[in-house]
Amino acid sequence: MSLSFIDAQLALVPELPSLIEQRYHLLKLIKLAGPIGRRPLSSMSGYSERETRTMLELLKEQGVVDVAKEGVTITPKGVEVLFLLHETIEERSGRRQLANELSQRLSIKEVHIVEGDSDRSELTKKLLGMHAAKQFRTQINDFKVVAVTGGSSVAAIPPFMQNDELSDLQFIAARGGVGEEIGLQANMIAASFAEACDASYKAFYYPDTLSEEAHAVFQHEPAAKEMLDLYSKTECVIHGVGNASKMALLRNSSENEQQILMDKQAVGEAFGFYFNRDGEIVHRIRTVGIQVEHLQNVPLIFAVAGGESKADALLSYLASAPPQTILVTDEGAAQKMLSLM
Incomplete structure (x- = not known):
């Protein structure tokens, strides 16, 4: 039985779905509450400040959030990512x-x-x-x-x-x-x-x-x-x-x-x-x-x-x-x- 591309990815990175859901959740919070500081974002999300900081750095590198003095905000690309992932995340949840x-x-x-x-x-x-x-x-x-x-x-x-x-x-x-x-x-x-x-x-x-x-x-x-x-x-x-x-x-x-x-x-x-x-x-x-x-x-x-x-x-x-x-x-x-x- 041949593996699909997704199956092959999961064989190498089994934690991939949970990582996507975590970052999706954080991005959704930023869309709702932004501009928002890292500490209140950590409190709202339930992630530690260290986890929040790490995810924010990754999200910023991918161009889905902007980090400024007044707080973190979602970018147009981030909004599009949320939209495209919505159906899949809802199905998994x-x-x-x-x-x-x-x-x-x-x-x-x-x-x-x-x-x-x-x-x-x-x-x-x-x-x-x-x-x-x-x-x-x-x-x-x-x-x-x-x-x-x-x-x-x-x-x-x-x-x-x-x-x-x-x-x-x-x-x-x-x-x-x-x-x-x-x-x-x-x-x-x-x-x-x-x-x-x-x-x-x-x-x-x-x-x-x-x-x-x-x-x-x-x-x-x-x-x-x-x-x-x-x-x-x-x-x-x-x-x-x-x-x-x-x-x-x-x-x-x-x-x-x-x-x-x-x-x-x-x-x-x-x-x-x-x-x-x-x-x-x-x-x-x-x-x-x-x-x-x-x-x-x-x-x-x-x-x-x-x-x-x-x-x-x-x-x-x-x-x-x-x-x-x-x-x-x-x-x-x-x-x-x-x-x-």
Whole structure:
């Protein structure tokens, strides 16, 4: 039986795959965090300072990083190397197989898994943002109206969205603001997407505390009617998924409402809808925005959330999510989801 060229290489250098993965990992960190100093890079990567210094010298010699006073940065050649190696590294890591199994069991279009756990590393959240941005750029095609929700995972995407070819998009807030940190509200995130892509956006301000009567009146306001028209034209939705109890606290929900969520065993939340473990809607807040029933007619949907602590919430939402959903998550959430299933 004749050996392939790769087999021959491995016979002489059996440690080659692990060396490639180490340097790929370091290069990816530099792309995310650069310019970055050697010491913080060592801390983030888990390699010793000596190992980090040695790898940086090799990467510099190959022209994939620049080392300057302000820190290490990736070069255009380095970006190309990351792109070309991505598929192979994902295959070797086992994340591709895990993603395929999850997409089949959840009956959704695709699952993409990044390394790490967002609960333990802010860097993993950046990886979520970077990969979600990549998938968005790949699949947006000729769609024009994009609705985005609030939340830290969705907020991690715009820094990786720089692309002049997306300037004809219009980003809109999937719903009005809620009682969360201003930078994580849908309006601010829609503006961030638009700024990154040199595109347009439409903000929408809606107080969550309106009475039923005021809510009915507000829907006839010109601003609300304009947004409702845009929601009917939405071709892509990018959204997060929250833990039901945490979202209730963020919204300053009354004790009575929080008790209702507990009694009905709400686990996950998306778009102001609360879901139990079976994917059934058990509660909803009064709001003007993207409704769950809208999603069935939206051709491109990205659900972006990670961290082991989000596994229950993700399963509760995805149990009834539209089949065209693309999930971008991390290893922490993915492995926990599979174990719960």
